[in-house]
Amino acid sequence: MTAQEVRLCGLLLQEHFGEVVAKVGTHLLKSGAQNLRTIIHETGISLDLVKKSLCVLVQHGTCVFSSGRKAPGSPTEYRTSCDRILRILRYPRYIYTAKTLYGDTGELIIEELLQRGDMTMSSTVKTVADRLTQNMEEGRSMDYSEVSSAFSKLVETHFLQRCPPMAGAGTKDSGTPATPATPAIPGTPAAPVSTAPPTPESFPDCYRVPHVTLIGRGKRRLSNEDGEDQRNAKKTKMDSETHGDEGIYWQVNFERFHLHFRDQAIISAVANKLDQTSSEIVRTMLRMSEVTTSPTATCTKPLSANEIFRSLPSSYNIPRPILDQYLTLLVDDPMEFVGKAGESGGGMYVVNLHKALANLARATLESVVQERFGSRSARIFRLLLRKRHLEQKQVEDFAMIPAKEAKDMLYTLLSQNLVQLQEIPKTPDYAPSRTFYLYTVNQLPTARMLLQNCYKTVANLIERRLFESKESKRLLEKSQRIEAILASLQASGAEPEQLTEVEEMITAPEKQQLEALRLHINKLDSAENQVDETIFLLESYVNSTMSVY
């Protein structure tokens, strides 16, 4: 929980849930597990608002609660963690992936679940069907069964999972017989506090779709219906219909999406380095080992060349010996994406996942140095990565850069902490004249440092965007009001003169200002998305090194 992470989490919470939730969230992040009274006392926010914020945080899965540590009877404690909040940055990417894999239906399902935190299957299906119907032409509507089938497919491929039933929430038995009660803890009132909260995957029914009776079609919301009536209608609808899956809540499985992104990164790296066919081979290998590989595995299970040959997509009609050549090329490549694990079955091949991640992170570091300090500094950096420890003189020689400039570049890199000095004494008293000083680069600490820089970057981008919006708040409000007036005029059928008259209420320089503002905000938003891709790579790399232990 570094300062940069906390700052970024605070900004993300503020943008998506409001200032009150942001205050409560940052307070919890900074002070660890706390109970309700302490939160109220230390943040100075009223009881009602704190309760509401905690409810919002718990519903979205960012906050977990457990009974107090001191004794079973002590008040419940709440705790948040940074990484769940940082996922908010990646929501557009999740939604887009769902769209590419499962079409518009999948996209809307994921979007609804991300907006609400968790929902039952029936309510998700209904909401998504309504939204899809809204966008279809008059007279057509979306059937619930189509949406349900998309939902089931998402669950089968593990993109969605059930929320773990709350053990210490005050209910001991589950709602419906479909959800199992917490296994192996039949009578204890509070879950054991010393263990970590149970992961969703520890429950056997995590990916089982409940049997739900959902028959109907999406409802189109009429444009002349009052918002109030719609809300009342929705309320009565939800009260009267039950579908047999009460109490079963679904949430988005972020880890599965991350595995998917990781696979995509590896495939595109292979495509960039080698060619399209090799990337197809690697894609086939990864697809075959999707279900057999655990998320933290170092490499996939060995696949024989025969199996790969059979599973290649039929559009790639390469003969068997060519496939063997491609595999040999992949194995010999210095990036080590693919490794050979044996000779049986025509050769057993694995995809080295952790090595691939480490190489991708290394490429990121190198490109960062190149873009900030120039290609010669990048050459020195790459040299140090490869050769581990080098003296000043050796650096100049190997990099083929004149001594003065090499010195300058090395000191710049040293001052930015991208390169470290390692002292090797000849004598036990570390006398400066009798010690070797070697330059070195440690990949993992450097990656962590760059990751923190990325968090700081995104936080700065968000702050700048908020600042720009605040500056032009008056102008934005005016343009919104004019758009609303235009829309209502058009809906009630006004003449073009009236429309132009309203449009002219915004003067030309104001229009220019608005355009420039829109451009800036779009740029800042895109930049956030792009930095998030780097964050993903570096985070995966750092996590892969941690999970070894």
Added chain:
Amino acid sequence: MTGRGRGRGRRMMTFSVEAVGINRGDSLPPSIQQPTPLFPVMEQKPLPLAGGEEAEYLLALKQEFRGAMKSLPCFIQPAAAHRDVERYSDKYHSTEPADGPTDWTTDWKRFPKELRVRVKKPTRDGVSAAVTRSDRVQSGQKKKKIKEKEEVLLKLETLEKKEERGSSGEEEEEGEEKKKKQEDEEAEGEEEYDEEEFEEETDYVMSYFDNGEEFGGDSDDNMDEAIY
């Protein structure tokens, strides 16, 4: 002894200078006397952002998501600060906390007991339902003033009615009942009061001539008291 640096040899450093490469006679870069500038000049310009269809779609998704979150019930606005004097524009700026708690139906079993919000029956004019006592205390200043005013006016009205109808037992009880009801159902009292007061914008309270029967019947009983 060797490290006397201050007056004589200023360039004493903790590590050996020769090994790292600073030879004698080489000029060091000037030492920095103040914090580095906030936006230093960059030698290399950064690369342009990646464009393309995917990036634009992601951008659109992101902005839509943000906008959608703002309209959901989980977006919690802090209670608006009350200004010293009621202003006319408050009527138009009123950002109601919407139907926050009532709209957000969730399975309260999944939350710890202390977080559950009791949802009271919604009052008639749609005032936010889960107004707990603390909220009433905090944000009820305005409402209190209005309530007091209304209570005073209602009291005057009932007194008028009492004198109009005389001091028969039923009417007194009616008046008392009404007073009791005021505290429970201010909203309804408000509406009734509004109707009566503003129906025809006369100076006379309409309930004065509420029922033809009462008017005729009461005048027989108490001729002693004057009728205003």
